[in-house]
Amino acid sequence: MKTKVLFLLLMGVFSLTTLANEPLKDLNLAFAKGDMRLMQSCLGEKISLSVVNQKSDVPTEKAITEVNRFLTSLVIESFTIRHTSFKEESGYIIGSLQTSSGRYRVNCFFKKGAEKFFIHQIRIDKANE
Numbered sequence: 868m869k870t871k872v873l874f875l876l877l878m879g880v881f882s883l884t885t886l887a888n889e890p891l892k893d894l895n896l897a898f899a900k901g902d903m904r905l906m907q908s909c910l911g912e913k914i915s916l917s918v919v920n921q922k923s924d925v926p927t928e929k930a931i932t933e934v935n936r937f938l939t940s941l942v943i944e945s946f947t948i949r950h951t952s953f954k955e956e957s958g959y960i961i962g963s964l965q966t967s968s969g970r971y972r973v974n975c976f977f978k979k980g981a982e983k984f985f986i987h988q989i990r991i992d993k994a995n996e
Contacts, residue, residue, distance in 0.1 A: 890984055891948065891960065894975060898946035898964055901938035903931040906986075911978065915988040919971075934989065942967035953977070958984055963994070970994040 890909035897906035907927065914930035916923050918937050925933065943966055950961040962973040976988040 890977065890986065891951065894960065894962075894986075895946060895948055898938075898962060898973060899943065901935070901941070901943045903934045903938070907931060909984075909986050911980075911985040911987045914986065917990040917992070919991060919993060930989065934991070937991065946973070953984065955979070964991070 890906070893906040893909050897903050910927045910930065912927060914925055914927060916925055916930050916933060918933060921933075923929075923933070941964075943964065945965045946962055947965075948960050948962045952959055956979045958977040958979075960973075960975050960977075962975075964971040964973050970993075972990075972992050972994045974988075974990040974992075975986050976990075977984040978987050
């Protein structure tokens, strides 16, 4: 009985990890290349967006446009995901966007949809250096 419970628990953890990995790959690539269209499939219908203290709740297309406008104003050197946490219904990542003009902290918050996690909030702030 203990073996079955442990097996079911491990299967739940592995399936959660699989669900979370796809958006992480897309998110990592999108910020590294400075093109949010690469993670469009990971975005929810409406995004709570905060880009260096400019806050708005916008549809996906507008969020992509606004973040891309910000990213194209920078020379991106690298993007690194520093921390992730996913639970049954939600998750988040904390990333570091290194640019020629400094470092930015990127937070993305996820909700679980019917089949996968999607981003409902993006926050980009100048990092305290």
